[in-house]
Structure formats: structure tokens, C-alpha cells
Amino acid sequence: MIVESKGAVREITINRPKALNALNSATLRELEEAFRGMASDARVVIITGSGEKAFVAGADISEMADCDAAQGREFARLGQSVFSKIEKCPQIVIAAVNGFALGGGCELALSCDIRLASFNAKFAQPEVGLGITPGFGGTQRLPRLIGKGPAKEMIFTCEMIDAHEAFRIGLVNKIFEQADLMNEARKLAEKILSKSFRAVSMSKLAINAGLNMDDESAFLYEAEIFGMCFSAQDQKEGMKAFLNKKPPKFL
Secondary structure: OEEEEEOOEEEEEEOOHHHOOOEOHHHHHHHHHHHHOOOOOOOEEEEEEOOOOEEEOOEOHHHHOOOOHHHHHHHHHHHHHHHHHHHHOOOEEEEEEOOEEEOHHHHHHHHOOEEEEEOOOEEEOOHHHHOOOOOOOHHHHHHHHHOHHHHHHHHHHOOOEEHHHHHHOOOOOEEEOHHHHHHHHHHHHHHHHOOOHHHHHHHHHHHHHHOOOOHHHHHHHHHHHHHHHOOOHHHHHHHHHHHOOOOOOOO
């Protein structure tokens, strides 16, 4: 795992190129530690994979092959816990998918807020072909993102889709030449950093929480979050700057 700090941006690179960056228990724990130890000045995180072939080619099958039911459950809970930390962290997390995102790699991308992909990226949930199910959140996050029917088709058939199809169905936000991917991710990070981080982070909270509520509860929660914004300096600065036709200077 390589973690680099670039101002308020953290770049995390899954670094197991010989294994196509497959996720074993040690790598999952390193990823968890990277987010647990995230400094308070970090506001945007970019996750990518080392090399030119893979973002993350899945969970490490060699580690899973001899698991019994209890060990399989424990491995799934580890992956779910780490990815939930990513999904719920206050930072905005961008997946820069630079190649294969299969199984656990697709599930890692799903736990991020925004997914950018290179033209050579490929996505799949191939678990049923191995006699198992997606276990790191894929059966839950994928249908929420692309819809129940398309998600079931991907999971039931193990079909691998390319970057253009992933873009078409809404699995990724944008696609780029591989050589441009990280620069585009950094540009997006800078665009997000130019806004009120408090408001961006609270918007993330409202979106994630509201998806698990009924409509009325979600609207009430949104109103609470909206109201809380008016107790912070960023709202004063943002609206004053707008009225004065000046760029805001957020904290």
C-alpha cells in the first residue's frame, strides 16, 4: 500500500502488481489503517492500483480456497467493514479504476463516492462462477447504483463489461485515456476542494443516510442537515461572497 499526501488530497495505491493487486487480509487491513489514520486535513482521497493492468483484480482466491463457512464469513465481514469505513468517511473518495476491477475490486470501487475509469478498465462480479457470492457489499451496493435488473445480470452471469458499458449503465461517472486518468482524478479533487468541505461532507452524509430511509424520513433528515449549515461560517462566507460577486474563501 502506498499512501501519498498532496495537500488536502491523499492518494492511496493498492500495491500488489504481481497479484494484480488482489485483496488479501493483510491488504484489507492496510487499507483500513490508511483510513483510520487519515489526518484531519485530508479532504479528498483517490484510490487506484499499481501497474497498468489492474485496479484490483478481486479478493485473493488463494487465501479463500480452503476456508470453511466460519472463515469465509469472517473474511466477508472484514471486507465489508473496511469498505463501509470508506463509504462513510467524511472525505470524498474517488476511485481511479485503471484496469481490471473484478469481484472485490468492483466492490471497492462501489464503496467510493465517485468512479473514474480508463478506457482499458473492465468490471465484473465473477463470484458465482467460483461457487460463492459477492461478499464485500456487491449484492447490496451494485443494485443500488445501477438498478436491480442490471446488477442481477452482472452477478448471475459473471459477465465482464468494458469501460464504455460501465459508463453507459452508470457504474462509472467518466472514462478517460489511461495516461490521463490520474490527472483527471486530481482535477476533480481540486474542483471539490474549491467548495465548502463542510457542506460537501454533509451532503455525502445526507445522501448515504437518506438512501436507507423512507421518503418522509429522508426529507426531514435533509432539512436538519440544511439547517445545520446555517450555524457555520462557510454559509456566511459563501452567501456573502455570492452577493458581493466575489469568489468565496472557505476554511
